[in-house]
Amino acid sequence: MSNNTEDILNILHVLDTGAVLVEDDLSISWTNKYFDQHYFSDQKNLTDLCRDLKPVEDDNAFLHILEDVKSKKEYADTIIECHLSDNEAVLCDVWIYPMSGERLLLVCQLQTQNKTAHCEALLQMARYDPATTLPNRIYFLEMLEEKLTQQQHPEALLSIMIIDFNELDTYDTVFSITSDELLLLTLKERLTDVSKEHTLFARVAPSKFAIVCETAVTPVKVEKLAQEILHLFYEPISVEGHLVYAELSVGISLYPTDANNAKNLLLKAEKTASAIQKTELNSYGFAHKLPEKNVDKILKISTDLPAAVENEEIFFVFQPQYCLDEGRFCGAELLARWEHPELGFISPEIFIPLAEQTGMIRTVTMKAFMEASKMFKALEGRGIKDFSLSVNISPNMLLYSGFMEDLEFFIESYEMADKPLYLEVTENDFARNFSKMIDALNAIRDMGIKIEMDDYGTGYTSLQYLSKLPIDTLKIDRSFVQDIDSDQQQAVLFKAICDMASALGYDIVAEGVETEAENLVVQQYKNVRVQGYYYSKPLQVNELFELLEKAVVL
Amino acid sequence: MTKRILIVDDVEFILDFEAKAIESVKNDAGFSIVVDKASTVTDAKELVEANHYDLIISDMNLPDGTGTEIAKFALDKDESTRIAALTIYPQRYESERGYFDAFFKKPILPSVFKENIKLLLKA
Structure with a gap:
């Protein structure tokens, strides 16, 4: 049929x-x-x-x-x-x-x-939209307009939420038509769960769904619903044997704050969703918090990125890591920072995704390698040995054809072959292009570089895959450390991950140790390296040396 | 056979990076390469005066002038010198393109930079 x-x-x-x-x-x-x-x-x-x-x-x-x-x-x-x-x-x-x-x-x-x-x-x-049988854009606008005219109190709040799935259209090329249909129906099904309490639910564009909340709306409640929606897609969608990781953004507009007619409310929510998509995926935002200026700001940031690396506006700080069994600081993760001359501090959460989109991430990463090499030399000069450095790698980098050649150049020319250098790849990155990623990571390990799986526990790596991944270290996500002292379940999960990682022969890093109470629990695991504000905040080079020279024993 | 290259940039890590990239080209180029470095137009002109260069790679925006000044000076002395400009904004220097054999867009990646050097030294 x-x-x-x-x-x-x-x-x-x-x-x-x-x-x-x-x-x-x-x-x-x-x-x-x-x-x-x-x-x-x-x-x-x-x-x-x-x-x-x-x-x-x-x-x-x-x-x-x-x-x-x-x-x-x-x-x-x-x-x-x-x-x-x-x-x-x-x-x-x-x-x-x-x-x-x-x-x-x-x-x-x-x-x-x-x-x-x-x-x-x-x-x-x-x-109605034939694929999902949901109201389509035309009908949605018609119904929304009717609701607005029925609003008896002009100050009553009503919110329009756009759930925009990134590159949903491209699934057509990957899947058969039937799978594509099934994917859409699954998206609809997941959203139906949260939208049933709300009056309007529609498919307003091929990759966009809309939900209208009109009863007892407060920004906090709307925000909670947006979080719930994002949470629904943390887990991949299984479609005829394929696992699809939905990337989405949620844009919210409020009546009457953002507009007083259906068309503009919908447009503002859509514009917000697509602006968020440019800076951060799987996130949400309100239209009124996204003034026109923001769009210009994002454009300026993109334009200024190339010069920022050269002018050293983008620089690196070091997040120290502490080895519990050795009782010393034994490594650091390099974190990029950008101090823009006009815009001030720009969060990495904003400029890193932009760098990824514009290809500038390659240059930022190259600069990180140069910094790592400089740091290894400086450590050597001060007689500090066995101090590892970790550089974050975007998955796009690994799939870019010239990356291996560039990396080889850095390892040879910057004399890093025998240095304890780690590349950090987030757990979710493994899910994309799994076989290509594995090949790339194997090639990197052949160069003598170690691989750390970052944010472990937030992604979807099955245990079967985990044992086969070419990695050296599991970096347990901060969410497992948070409140580990008071939340028994957290403590059990943390222990389970540590036991499993040790059994598989992986080193372990625990991120986000912030309080003494959390540290007391984590300290029981002697084979774990820890990082977090309890030990140190990210430091400038000179501050890191001061810390190391104090030879702190915690 | 030895080729002599002058690299000009006021940013130390870029100068170092270029020198290393050229060094790695040398390994598979089949000829030896000597690299000189300068950070200003004045230093570059002095080196051009004193040496013959097969290739000059210069940043466009230098503290005491532009890469075009170096290009003009070098071409006056020896028309056979190949000259490449390095810039983030190649479109800004469109009218000066005639003085250069190539425009390399900054920031540079090792693989791309090495390939360009090979091409310029061959040509």
């Missing part, structure tokens, strides 16, 4: 009128619920059906009309006499539509019914 036919049948299935799909050989392949309940239930083909569906004027006329529709591929309608399931004979309007593959769709309307089923069917088609 073609994709399109299936969409139409989905809509017709719930209509209050009979509908029948007739195959090329006149067999009936599908009937809708209304037809099953009100018409006949035992017809196997149209010839049988025609015994009961008698054309008013001529016995053969009905079949002729059907043949005509098939051959000319043109719609036709007629009136027939029809016997209902209780054998009562009534007149019935029939609309006959040619479908793909020589099939016909018959929509039957008993003349005793008041409303025009035909019009109703067309209206349904015009108002």
